Amino acid sequence: MTGRAVVIGAGHYLPERVVPNAEFEATLDTSDEWIRTRSGIERRHFAAEGETTATMATEAARAALADAGVDADDIDTVIVATSTPDLVFPSVATMVQAAIGMKRGFAFDLQAVCAGFVFAMANANALMLSGQARRVLVIGAETFSSILDWSDRSTCVLFGDGAGALVLELQEGAGTSADRGILGTDLNSDGQYRDLLYVDGGVATRKGGKVRMQGNLVFRHAVEKLAETAGAALENAGLTAQDVDWIVPHQANIRIIQGTARRMGVPMDKVVVTVQDHGNTSAASIPLALSVAHERGQIRPGQLLVTEAIGGGLAWGSVILRW
Template identity: 45%
Template sequence: MVNRGASQLKNYARIIGTGGYLPEKVLTNADLEQMVDTTDEWITKRTGIKKRHIADTGQTACDLAEMASRNALKAAQISPSDIDLIIVATTTPDRIFPSTACLLQQKLGVSGSAAFDIQAVCTGFIYALSVAEKFIRTGSAHTALVVGTETLSRIIDWQDRTTCVLFGDGAGAVVLQSSEDLGVISTHLHADGNYQQLLTVSAGISENYHKLREEGAFIQMQGSEVFRVAVRTLERIVEETLVANNMDKGEIDWLIPHQANIRIIEATAKKLNLPMERVVVTVDSHGNTSAASVPLALDIAVRDGRVKRGDTLFLEAFGGGFTWGSALLKY
């Protein structure tokens, strides 16, 4: 677990720019009705999802990350050469190696700074944000680019109606910079590998690698079990984060959650005593974009004016592993 309050270190890590990118292709619930035995009503009632974006055949996770990163850099009014740390959270990297972060570094036309990937599935962005914040707070970096990017459509079985309706592709990014102004207040990270079989891709480079060639490797999920654990776990991390910072629920301005399921989002909002008007919801139009969902939602809320400077934000996510985490910050 990571849990370090703002008072313990001198430098703050503050978000100075956000960016997002979604592929042009849109797959609606009506489209899925033509592909598998499902209905718009069933999908909407159980998940809140109406559509999702799908990357083109030649479009990679790094391509999406580059677009989101350039939008974030533009918002921050800095150039790629100002970045001295790149962390990419992804479950669907372009290659086994080099890391997607190194590929992104090359696309941005810079070199020399540290660049690496983090794999914590849907919690990946929260993990990456936490790591970048520690680099900045300890003086190891001044300006960090933190990206969540996914092409989950590549690991979806489009004949499995329990999973193919849930996921989409996209990327979100933030620029973190050392500041005297309060930024990231605390982060809280957890994992429990005992639940690994409830949400998994059961093949990889070392285990069941033959499946990659012979059968393909796709997301497998025991949905009802994942839902129950996710709700309980996110309730606990709300309490943990508030207690760690001696903060009342009423001090939270916005909940920016992982966009997996509207019912999980509503349960977390209830725990925070936040009306849904104070919750950023994009699951209806993006589906579950895993590590990209939190930064995408943040970027949308910043750009449409809902999230303003000085607002207190509660970011949270839950994903395969299981992993889960939160970040409390001043925007």
């Protein structure tokens, strides 16, 4: 028998404030049509005053725990993927740990920007297979509205806020690709491309920064690298693109999503798409999409999912998961 990290619960949280594309027309040289055509985004959610990455992560965590039917003290580990923590330290994960009443185990943050949730899932899987945790709460949460330059139409119209969470439980499998749970992973980074997508502030500059992006170059890297990492993770799991029931990609841009699916040879009717409603929520985008698709019955137990993402670093990777 082989241990597998199996999803037993999913949940998400989105701020109440919904911002349609038209809202940007008053302050920027842009339009609803321009944004939709280039990104596929129609609206996004922005956090209210007093609403933070930690508070949104906590709400998503509670929803996932309820869906799983487990209590906070049934969790051994909390991992939060985020690039927009409330504070330099302590971690968002420890804030969530306290907020949900979890008084045991350990919690930590992980930062790989938009690829953060994929990296967090791979790390959760490793902790579980090594025997250090039996149940792990994995969260992606972002307040990207706090680091946007509202005069830069190439970035500020693309991002949104929100959080998504999964509860993973170590279960016994047969050791085949028919098992439920995480079946394969692939993680990558290349620091020479750090200037393609970054925040121009932080501890070194002693000032807050804003998102800066060379969109055309990021797009060029994204489609190629996402298809490659998905293929590598599938091979690692002993599977092919023909076995895939759903691609659940990072929701950054509909053209990247379409281009990656085309390169993988997977039709768009097998791709979960939420970018039109959420925008790019960075590390939150994959768990948000998973939770929404789970809630509406789009993905079902036993189906094979590919999750893949790329973000600043550049960092990219994928996880193969049987739901």
